[in-house]
Amino acid sequence: MAEKSIIFIVNPGSASRKYALYVDGVKKANLHFEIVDEKVVGELDCGDNKYLEKYDDANLGNAPHRTLPLLHKYKVLEESDKISAIGIRIVAPSRRFMQDELVTDEVVAVLEDLGRESPLHIKTALLEIKQLRIRFPDTPIIAVSDSAFHATKPAHARYYAIDTKLADKLEIEKYGFHGVSIRSIVDKLEKANVLLPKTVICHLGSGCSVTAVQDGKSVETTMGYSPLEGVVMATRSGSIDVSAALAIKRNLGFSPGELEEFLFRKSGLLGLSGTSDDIRQLITSEAKGDARAKLALDIFVYRLQQAIGQMAASMNGVSCLVFTGTVGERSATIRARILSRLEYLGFMVSPKTNEQAFEPIEITNIANLSSKPILVILTDEAAELAHRTEEYIKK
Numbered sequence: 264m265a266e267k268s269i270i271f272i273v274n275p276g277s278a279s280r281k282y283a284l285y286v287d288g289v290k291k292a293n294l295h296f297e298i299v300d301e302k303v304v305g306e307l308d309c310g311d312n313k314y315l316e317k318y319d320d321a322n323l324g325n326a327p328h329r330t331l332p333l334l335h336k337y338k339v340l341e342e343s344d345k346i347s348a349i350g351i352r353i354v355a356p357s358r359r360f361m362q363d364e365l366v367t368d369e370v371v372a373v374l375e376d377l378g379r380e381s382p383l384h385i386k387t388a389l390l391e392i393k394q395l396r397i398r399f400p401d402t403p404i405i406a407v408s409d410s411a412f413h414a415t416k417p418a419h420a421r422y423y424a425i426d427t428k429l430a431d432k433l434e435i436e437k438y439g440f441h442g443v444s445i446r447s448i449v450d451k452l453e454k455a456n457v458l459l460p461k462t463v464i465c466h467l468g469s470g471c472s473v474t475a476v477q478d479g480k481s482v483e484t485t486m487g488y489s490p491l492e493g494v495v496m497a498t499r500s501g502s503i504d505v506s507a508a509l510a511i512k513r514n515l516g517f518s519p520g521e522l523e524e525f526l527f528r529k530s531g532l533l534g535l536s537g538t539s540d541d542i543r544q545l546i547t548s549e550a551k552g553d554a555r556a557k558l559a560l561d562i563f564v565y566r567l568q569q570a571i572g573q574m575a576a577s578m579n580g581v582s583c584l585v586f587t588g589t590v591g592e593r594s595a596t597i598r599a600r601i602l603s604r605l606e607y608l609g610f611m612v613s614p615k616t617n618e619q620a621f622e623p624i625e626i627t628n629i630a631n632l633s634s635k636p637i638l639v640i641l642t643d644e645a646a647e648l649a650h651r652t653e654e655y656i657k658k
Contacts, residue, residue, distance in 0.1 A: 269344060270649045271330070271402075273351040275391045280326040283645035284339060288653070290646065292339045296326040307333050327394040346402050349395055350652030352443055352644070353406040354384050356488050358434050361414050363655050366392055366404040381489060382520065383527050405652045412442030412449075415480040420577065423487075437492070439484040441472045447647040448587055448640055449479055455626055459582035459636070463574045465567065466642065467597070468588035469497040469540070473567065475574035483577035485570050491526060494566045497540035500530035501566060535559035542590050542597060564600045571601070575608055583635060584610055587642040592622050598629065602637065609635040 272283040282294040293308040303318040303325070314337055318329070334340040353360050355377050364370060371392060378385040395404055421436045430436060444466050452458035462476045471494050474484040485493030495501045503526065512522045533540035536559040538548065548556035575581040584605070586598055595617045602612045611634040620627045620639045630637040 267344070267347075268653060269340070269346045270652050271346045271349045271399075272645050272648045272652070273327075273349060273391055273395065274644060274648065275351070275387045280323055280391070281645075282326075282330055283649065284334065285646075285649040285653075288649070290649075292334065293645070294330055294333060296323060296329070298323065305329060305333060307337055307339070309337065309339055312337075324390055324394060327391060327398045331398070346399060348652050348656045349399060349402055349404045350407050350648045350655075351388060351392060351395070351404060352409050352648055353388055354409045354440055354490060355388075356381055356384065356434070356438055358436075360406065360408050361410050361438070363405055363407050363411065363651055365655070366396070366406050370406060381523075383523055384489060403656065405655045407443065407648050407651045407655075409440045409442050410438040412446045413439035413474075413481045413484055416482055416484070420483045435488060437484075437487040439472075439474070439481065440486045440490045441466045441470065441474070441484075442481070443644045443647050443651075444587065444642040445474050445476070445481065445484075447643045448585060449476060450647070451626065451640055451643075452585075452638075453479065457583075457626065457636070457638075461575075461578040461580050461582040462585060463571055463581050463583070464585040464587065465571070465591055465601075466588040467567075467586065467591035467594075470499065471496045471501075471567070471588070471590075473570040473574050475577045477578045483574055485573075494570050495535075495563045496531045498528045498531045498533045500526045500534065532559045532563060535562060542594055546596055560597075560600075564597065567601050568604050571605060572608070581608055581635070583638065584608075585638045585640055587640050592639060592641055595620065598637075598639070610637055612637060 268287050270285040272285065274281040279295060279297040283290060284292045295306045296303055298321050301321050303321060303323060305316040307314045316333060335342055355374065357377055359373055374385055374389050378389055392404060416439065422430060423435065423437065445464050448464055449458065458479060460478055464474045464476055466472050470490055472484055472486045473494060475482050491499050492502050508522060508526065511517065511525065517525065531540060532545060536545055536556045539545055545556045545560055549560060586592065590597055599612055599617055602610055611631045612629055613631040617629040620629050622641060623639055627639045628636050629639055
Protein backbone atom coordinates (compact mmCIF):
# COMPACT_ATOMS: atom_id res chain seq x y z
CA MET A 264 0.00 0.00 0.00
CA ALA A 265 1.44 3.37 -1.01
CA GLU A 266 2.45 5.69 1.80
CA LYS A 267 0.19 8.71 2.29
CA SER A 268 1.43 12.09 1.14
CA ILE A 269 0.94 14.42 4.11
CA ILE A 270 1.82 18.05 3.39
CA PHE A 271 1.84 20.66 6.14
CA ILE A 272 1.48 24.27 4.96
CA VAL A 273 2.71 27.37 6.81
CA ASN A 274 1.59 30.89 5.86
CA PRO A 275 2.92 33.19 8.59
CA GLY A 276 1.64 36.71 9.13
CA SER A 277 2.73 39.51 11.44
CA ALA A 278 -0.36 39.19 13.66
CA SER A 279 -1.33 35.54 13.18
CA ARG A 280 -0.07 32.13 12.15
CA LYS A 281 -1.96 30.10 9.55
CA TYR A 282 -1.44 26.41 8.81
CA ALA A 283 -3.16 23.81 6.65
CA LEU A 284 -2.90 20.05 6.35
CA TYR A 285 -3.26 18.17 3.05
CA VAL A 286 -3.41 14.38 2.77
CA ASP A 287 -2.99 12.96 -0.74
CA GLY A 288 -3.87 16.36 -2.19
CA VAL A 289 -7.05 16.84 -0.14
CA LYS A 290 -7.29 19.51 2.55
CA LYS A 291 -8.02 17.96 5.94
CA ALA A 292 -7.70 20.95 8.25
CA ASN A 293 -6.92 24.63 8.72
CA LEU A 294 -5.23 25.91 11.86
CA HIS A 295 -5.16 29.54 12.89
CA PHE A 296 -3.41 31.08 15.90
CA GLU A 297 -3.84 34.67 17.02
CA ILE A 298 -3.66 36.74 20.19
CA VAL A 299 -6.99 37.59 21.82
CA ASP A 300 -7.05 39.51 25.12
CA GLU A 301 -3.29 39.04 25.46
CA LYS A 302 -3.51 35.24 25.18
CA VAL A 303 -2.92 32.92 22.23
CA VAL A 304 -6.08 31.32 20.85
CA GLY A 305 -5.85 28.44 18.40
CA GLU A 306 -8.66 27.39 16.05
CA LEU A 307 -8.75 24.05 14.27
CA ASP A 308 -11.20 23.86 11.35
CA CYS A 309 -11.85 20.37 10.02
CA GLY A 310 -14.71 21.28 7.72
CA ASP A 311 -17.68 19.94 9.65
CA ASN A 312 -16.10 20.64 13.03
CA LYS A 313 -14.31 23.58 14.60
CA TYR A 314 -12.36 23.50 17.85
CA LEU A 315 -10.97 26.35 19.96
CA GLU A 316 -7.97 26.05 22.24
CA LYS A 317 -6.79 28.79 24.61
CA TYR A 318 -3.24 29.01 25.88
CA ASP A 319 -1.76 30.76 28.90
CA ASP A 320 0.81 32.86 27.06
CA ALA A 321 0.95 35.52 24.34
CA ASN A 322 3.81 34.06 22.29
CA LEU A 323 2.80 33.29 18.71
CA GLY A 324 6.31 31.98 18.17
CA ASN A 325 5.27 28.77 19.93
CA ALA A 326 2.56 28.06 17.35
CA PRO A 327 4.60 25.47 15.37
CA HIS A 328 4.97 23.39 18.54
CA ARG A 329 1.22 23.44 19.14
CA THR A 330 0.10 22.28 15.71
CA LEU A 331 0.83 18.56 15.95
CA PRO A 332 -0.64 18.08 19.47
CA LEU A 333 -3.81 19.83 18.27
CA LEU A 334 -4.06 17.64 15.17
CA HIS A 335 -3.50 14.51 17.28
CA LYS A 336 -5.95 15.57 20.00
CA TYR A 337 -8.84 15.87 17.56
CA LYS A 338 -7.84 12.81 15.51
CA VAL A 339 -7.05 14.70 12.31
CA LEU A 340 -3.73 12.86 12.31
CA GLU A 341 -2.82 9.60 13.99
CA GLU A 342 0.27 9.44 16.18
CA SER A 343 1.80 7.06 13.63
CA ASP A 344 1.27 9.41 10.68
CA LYS A 345 4.42 11.04 9.36
CA ILE A 346 4.38 14.46 7.67
CA SER A 347 6.00 14.11 4.23
CA ALA A 348 7.01 17.75 3.79
CA ILE A 349 6.37 21.28 5.02
CA GLY A 350 5.80 24.21 2.67
CA ILE A 351 6.24 27.80 3.84
CA ARG A 352 5.52 30.96 1.84
CA ILE A 353 8.60 33.17 1.53
CA VAL A 354 8.38 36.91 0.79
CA ALA A 355 11.94 38.07 0.18
CA PRO A 356 13.52 40.67 -2.14
CA SER A 357 16.17 38.45 -3.69
CA ARG A 358 16.84 36.66 -6.96
CA ARG A 359 17.72 33.63 -4.82
CA PHE A 360 14.07 33.40 -3.80
CA MET A 361 12.56 33.74 -7.26
CA GLN A 362 12.15 29.95 -7.18
CA ASP A 363 11.22 27.31 -4.62
CA GLU A 364 13.97 25.52 -2.74
CA LEU A 365 14.74 23.19 0.15
CA VAL A 366 15.46 24.97 3.42
CA THR A 367 19.04 24.27 4.51
CA ASP A 368 21.46 25.96 6.90
CA GLU A 369 22.66 28.01 3.92
CA VAL A 370 19.13 29.15 3.08
CA VAL A 371 18.56 30.19 6.70
CA ALA A 372 21.83 32.17 6.62
CA VAL A 373 20.77 33.94 3.40
CA LEU A 374 17.41 34.82 4.95
CA GLU A 375 19.19 36.17 8.04
CA ASP A 376 21.32 38.42 5.82
CA LEU A 377 18.23 39.61 3.92
CA GLY A 378 16.43 40.14 7.23
CA ARG A 379 18.95 42.80 8.17
CA GLU A 380 17.96 44.72 5.04
CA SER A 381 14.20 44.03 5.11
CA PRO A 382 13.31 42.85 8.62
CA LEU A 383 9.54 43.26 8.31
CA HIS A 384 9.31 40.94 5.31
CA ILE A 385 11.45 38.15 6.59
CA LYS A 386 11.58 38.15 10.40
CA THR A 387 8.33 36.23 10.96
CA ALA A 388 9.05 33.58 8.32
CA LEU A 389 12.59 33.11 9.63
CA LEU A 390 11.39 32.64 13.21
CA GLU A 391 8.79 30.17 11.95
CA ILE A 392 11.40 28.18 10.00
CA LYS A 393 13.67 27.95 13.04
CA GLN A 394 10.82 26.67 15.22
CA LEU A 395 9.67 24.22 12.54
CA ARG A 396 13.18 22.80 12.24
CA ILE A 397 13.18 22.16 15.98
CA ARG A 398 9.68 20.65 16.04
CA PHE A 399 10.06 18.63 12.82
CA PRO A 400 13.81 17.90 12.61
CA ASP A 401 13.55 15.12 10.01
CA THR A 402 10.91 16.69 7.75
CA PRO A 403 11.99 18.55 4.59
CA ILE A 404 10.87 22.20 4.60
CA ILE A 405 10.31 23.86 1.22
CA ALA A 406 10.62 27.63 0.90
CA VAL A 407 7.86 28.45 -1.61
CA SER A 408 8.57 31.70 -3.43
CA ASP A 409 5.84 34.34 -3.39
CA SER A 410 7.61 36.04 -6.32
CA ALA A 411 8.22 33.08 -8.66
CA PHE A 412 5.05 33.70 -10.69
CA HIS A 413 6.43 37.13 -11.65
CA ALA A 414 9.69 35.70 -13.02
CA THR A 415 8.18 35.98 -16.51
CA LYS A 416 8.09 39.79 -16.38
CA PRO A 417 10.18 41.36 -19.16
CA ALA A 418 13.30 43.34 -18.29
CA HIS A 419 11.59 46.69 -18.89
CA ALA A 420 9.06 45.77 -16.18
CA ARG A 421 11.70 44.57 -13.70
CA TYR A 422 14.33 47.29 -13.57
CA TYR A 423 14.16 50.59 -11.72
CA ALA A 424 15.71 53.59 -13.50
CA ILE A 425 19.07 53.28 -11.76
CA ASP A 426 22.48 52.07 -12.94
CA THR A 427 21.74 48.52 -14.12
CA LYS A 428 25.19 47.27 -13.05
CA LEU A 429 24.50 48.52 -9.52
CA ALA A 430 20.99 47.04 -9.63
CA ASP A 431 22.41 43.66 -10.66
CA LYS A 432 25.12 43.78 -8.00
CA LEU A 433 22.69 44.65 -5.21
CA GLU A 434 19.81 42.60 -6.69
CA ILE A 435 17.50 45.59 -6.61
CA GLU A 436 14.54 45.11 -8.92
CA LYS A 437 10.74 44.94 -9.00
CA TYR A 438 10.25 41.36 -7.77
CA GLY A 439 6.51 41.51 -7.21
CA PHE A 440 4.60 39.47 -4.63
CA HIS A 441 1.21 37.80 -4.10
CA GLY A 442 2.46 35.34 -6.70
CA VAL A 443 1.12 32.30 -4.82
CA SER A 444 -2.37 33.84 -4.77
CA ILE A 445 -2.26 34.97 -8.42
CA ARG A 446 -1.04 31.55 -9.58
CA SER A 447 -3.97 29.91 -7.77
CA ILE A 448 -6.38 32.24 -9.60
CA VAL A 449 -4.80 31.52 -12.98
CA ASP A 450 -5.05 27.77 -12.28
CA LYS A 451 -8.76 28.12 -11.48
CA LEU A 452 -9.37 30.14 -14.65
CA GLU A 453 -7.51 27.56 -16.75
CA LYS A 454 -9.41 24.63 -15.23
CA ALA A 455 -12.71 26.39 -15.91
CA ASN A 456 -11.54 27.19 -19.45
CA VAL A 457 -12.21 30.91 -18.93
CA LEU A 458 -8.68 32.30 -18.86
CA LEU A 459 -8.69 35.14 -21.39
CA PRO A 460 -5.51 36.43 -23.11
CA LYS A 461 -5.30 39.73 -21.23
CA THR A 462 -6.46 39.45 -17.61
CA VAL A 463 -6.01 41.94 -14.78
CA ILE A 464 -6.13 40.39 -11.30
CA CYS A 465 -6.80 42.58 -8.25
CA HIS A 466 -5.73 40.90 -5.00
CA LEU A 467 -7.33 43.06 -2.32
CA GLY A 468 -6.75 42.12 1.30
CA SER A 469 -4.64 43.66 4.05
CA GLY A 470 -1.99 43.70 1.35
CA CYS A 471 -3.15 44.77 -2.12
CA SER A 472 -1.72 44.39 -5.59
CA VAL A 473 -2.85 44.49 -9.21
CA THR A 474 -1.26 42.14 -11.77
CA ALA A 475 -1.34 41.96 -15.56
CA VAL A 476 -1.53 38.34 -16.76
CA GLN A 477 -1.01 37.87 -20.49
CA ASP A 478 -1.51 34.37 -21.89
CA GLY A 479 -1.31 32.98 -18.36
CA LYS A 480 1.95 34.72 -17.46
CA SER A 481 2.75 37.75 -15.35
CA VAL A 482 3.98 40.70 -17.39
CA GLU A 483 3.56 43.48 -14.80
CA THR A 484 2.47 43.95 -11.19
CA THR A 485 2.20 46.87 -8.80
CA MET A 486 4.38 45.55 -5.96
CA GLY A 487 8.11 46.06 -6.45
CA TYR A 488 11.29 45.44 -4.46
CA SER A 489 9.10 44.98 -1.43
CA PRO A 490 5.36 44.51 -0.74
CA LEU A 491 5.21 48.21 0.16
CA GLU A 492 5.23 49.56 -3.40
CA GLY A 493 2.05 50.03 -5.40
CA VAL A 494 -1.50 50.77 -4.34
CA VAL A 495 -2.75 51.88 -0.91
CA MET A 496 -3.16 48.97 1.53
CA ALA A 497 -4.59 48.42 5.02
CA THR A 498 -1.57 49.74 6.92
CA ARG A 499 0.98 50.19 4.08
CA SER A 500 1.39 53.50 2.31
CA GLY A 501 1.87 52.05 -1.16
CA SER A 502 4.18 53.99 -3.48
CA ILE A 503 5.63 57.13 -1.91
CA ASP A 504 8.29 59.57 -3.14
CA VAL A 505 11.56 58.60 -1.46
CA SER A 506 12.20 62.29 -0.68
CA ALA A 507 8.89 62.40 1.20
CA ALA A 508 9.88 59.28 3.14
CA LEU A 509 13.26 60.83 4.01
CA ALA A 510 11.51 64.04 5.12
CA ILE A 511 9.38 61.96 7.52
CA LYS A 512 12.54 60.23 8.77
CA ARG A 513 14.35 63.52 9.40
CA ASN A 514 11.47 65.39 11.01
CA LEU A 515 10.39 62.55 13.30
CA GLY A 516 13.93 61.40 14.04
CA PHE A 517 13.25 57.87 12.83
CA SER A 518 15.85 55.17 12.39
CA PRO A 519 15.63 53.22 9.10
CA GLY A 520 13.77 50.47 10.93
CA GLU A 521 11.32 52.92 12.47
CA LEU A 522 10.65 54.50 9.07
CA GLU A 523 9.93 51.06 7.61
CA GLU A 524 7.63 50.28 10.54
CA PHE A 525 5.80 53.60 9.98
CA LEU A 526 5.27 53.05 6.24
CA PHE A 527 4.34 49.38 6.58
CA ARG A 528 2.21 49.34 9.72
CA LYS A 529 1.01 52.85 10.52
CA SER A 530 0.11 54.21 7.08
CA GLY A 531 -2.33 53.22 4.33
CA LEU A 532 -6.02 53.19 5.29
CA LEU A 533 -5.06 53.32 8.97
CA GLY A 534 -2.86 56.38 8.56
CA LEU A 535 -5.28 58.20 6.27
CA SER A 536 -8.35 57.62 8.45
CA GLY A 537 -6.60 57.90 11.80
CA THR A 538 -8.98 55.28 13.18
CA SER A 539 -9.08 51.96 11.33
CA ASP A 540 -7.63 49.78 8.58
CA ASP A 541 -10.88 47.80 8.29
CA ILE A 542 -12.84 48.56 5.11
CA ARG A 543 -16.15 47.71 6.80
CA GLN A 544 -15.52 50.10 9.68
CA LEU A 545 -14.42 52.87 7.31
CA ILE A 546 -17.59 52.52 5.21
CA THR A 547 -19.65 52.78 8.42
CA SER A 548 -17.67 55.82 9.60
CA GLU A 549 -17.98 57.46 6.18
CA ALA A 550 -21.77 57.09 6.33
CA LYS A 551 -21.72 58.91 9.68
CA GLY A 552 -19.91 61.88 8.13
CA ASP A 553 -16.29 61.02 8.99
CA ALA A 554 -14.32 63.06 6.41
CA ARG A 555 -11.04 61.22 6.98
CA ALA A 556 -12.69 57.83 6.51
CA LYS A 557 -14.17 59.08 3.23
CA LEU A 558 -10.79 60.40 2.09
CA ALA A 559 -9.12 57.08 2.93
CA LEU A 560 -11.65 55.14 0.87
CA ASP A 561 -11.53 57.64 -2.00
CA ILE A 562 -7.73 57.38 -2.24
CA PHE A 563 -7.83 53.58 -1.90
CA VAL A 564 -10.31 53.28 -4.79
CA TYR A 565 -8.62 55.94 -6.94
CA ARG A 566 -5.18 54.30 -6.75
CA LEU A 567 -6.70 50.95 -7.69
CA GLN A 568 -8.46 52.49 -10.69
CA GLN A 569 -5.14 53.98 -11.80
CA ALA A 570 -3.36 50.65 -11.33
CA ILE A 571 -5.93 48.75 -13.40
CA GLY A 572 -5.41 51.27 -16.20
CA GLN A 573 -1.65 50.83 -15.86
CA MET A 574 -1.96 47.04 -16.16
CA ALA A 575 -4.21 47.38 -19.22
CA ALA A 576 -1.60 49.66 -20.82
CA SER A 577 1.14 47.11 -20.13
CA MET A 578 -0.76 44.52 -22.21
CA ASN A 579 -2.10 46.93 -24.86
CA GLY A 580 -5.61 46.13 -23.72
CA VAL A 581 -7.57 44.02 -21.25
CA SER A 582 -10.05 41.15 -21.75
CA CYS A 583 -11.10 40.34 -18.19
CA LEU A 584 -10.95 41.77 -14.68
CA VAL A 585 -10.70 39.58 -11.54
CA PHE A 586 -11.29 40.44 -7.89
CA THR A 587 -9.85 38.22 -5.17
CA GLY A 588 -8.47 38.47 -1.63
CA THR A 589 -10.57 39.14 1.47
CA VAL A 590 -11.80 42.58 0.34
CA GLY A 591 -12.09 41.64 -3.32
CA GLU A 592 -14.15 38.56 -2.48
CA ARG A 593 -16.40 40.20 0.13
CA SER A 594 -16.92 43.90 -0.49
CA ALA A 595 -19.54 44.65 -3.14
CA THR A 596 -19.25 48.34 -2.18
CA ILE A 597 -15.53 48.57 -2.96
CA ARG A 598 -15.90 46.58 -6.19
CA ALA A 599 -18.70 48.89 -7.35
CA ARG A 600 -16.69 52.02 -6.55
CA ILE A 601 -13.63 50.74 -8.42
CA LEU A 602 -15.75 49.78 -11.43
CA SER A 603 -17.55 53.14 -11.53
CA ARG A 604 -14.71 54.65 -13.60
CA LEU A 605 -13.69 51.67 -15.72
CA GLU A 606 -16.35 51.87 -18.44
CA TYR A 607 -13.67 53.19 -20.82
CA LEU A 608 -12.01 49.77 -20.53
CA GLY A 609 -15.29 47.98 -21.24
CA PHE A 610 -16.19 47.05 -17.65
CA MET A 611 -19.73 47.67 -16.37
CA VAL A 612 -21.09 46.01 -13.25
CA SER A 613 -24.45 44.38 -12.65
CA PRO A 614 -25.48 45.90 -9.28
CA LYS A 615 -27.69 42.97 -8.28
CA THR A 616 -25.15 40.25 -9.11
CA ASN A 617 -22.39 42.26 -7.45
CA GLU A 618 -24.38 42.62 -4.21
CA GLN A 619 -25.01 38.87 -4.12
CA ALA A 620 -21.34 37.94 -4.64
CA PHE A 621 -19.84 37.32 -1.19
CA GLU A 622 -17.06 34.74 -1.06
CA PRO A 623 -18.67 32.80 -3.94
CA ILE A 624 -17.72 29.14 -4.07
CA GLU A 625 -17.90 29.15 -7.86
CA ILE A 626 -16.31 31.68 -10.22
CA THR A 627 -18.90 34.47 -10.40
CA ASN A 628 -19.28 37.02 -13.19
CA ILE A 629 -20.65 40.31 -11.79
CA ALA A 630 -20.61 42.12 -15.16
CA ASN A 631 -23.73 43.31 -16.92
CA LEU A 632 -24.66 41.98 -20.36
CA SER A 633 -22.80 44.77 -22.21
CA SER A 634 -19.55 44.33 -20.30
CA LYS A 635 -16.38 42.33 -20.57
CA PRO A 636 -16.16 39.65 -17.84
CA ILE A 637 -15.68 40.86 -14.24
CA LEU A 638 -15.01 37.80 -12.10
CA VAL A 639 -15.01 37.28 -8.34
CA ILE A 640 -12.88 34.26 -7.41
CA LEU A 641 -11.78 32.85 -4.06
CA THR A 642 -8.00 32.66 -3.86
CA ASP A 643 -6.53 29.49 -2.36
CA GLU A 644 -2.97 30.13 -1.31
CA ALA A 645 -2.86 27.03 0.89
CA ALA A 646 -3.77 24.69 -1.98
CA GLU A 647 -1.18 26.33 -4.22
CA LEU A 648 1.48 26.07 -1.52
CA ALA A 649 0.62 22.38 -1.01
CA HIS A 650 0.78 21.71 -4.76
CA ARG A 651 4.13 23.48 -5.11
CA THR A 652 5.57 21.68 -2.08
CA GLU A 653 4.53 18.26 -3.36
CA GLU A 654 5.86 19.05 -6.84
CA TYR A 655 9.22 20.05 -5.37
CA ILE A 656 9.46 16.85 -3.32
CA LYS A 657 8.62 14.73 -6.36
CA LYS A 658 11.41 16.40 -8.35
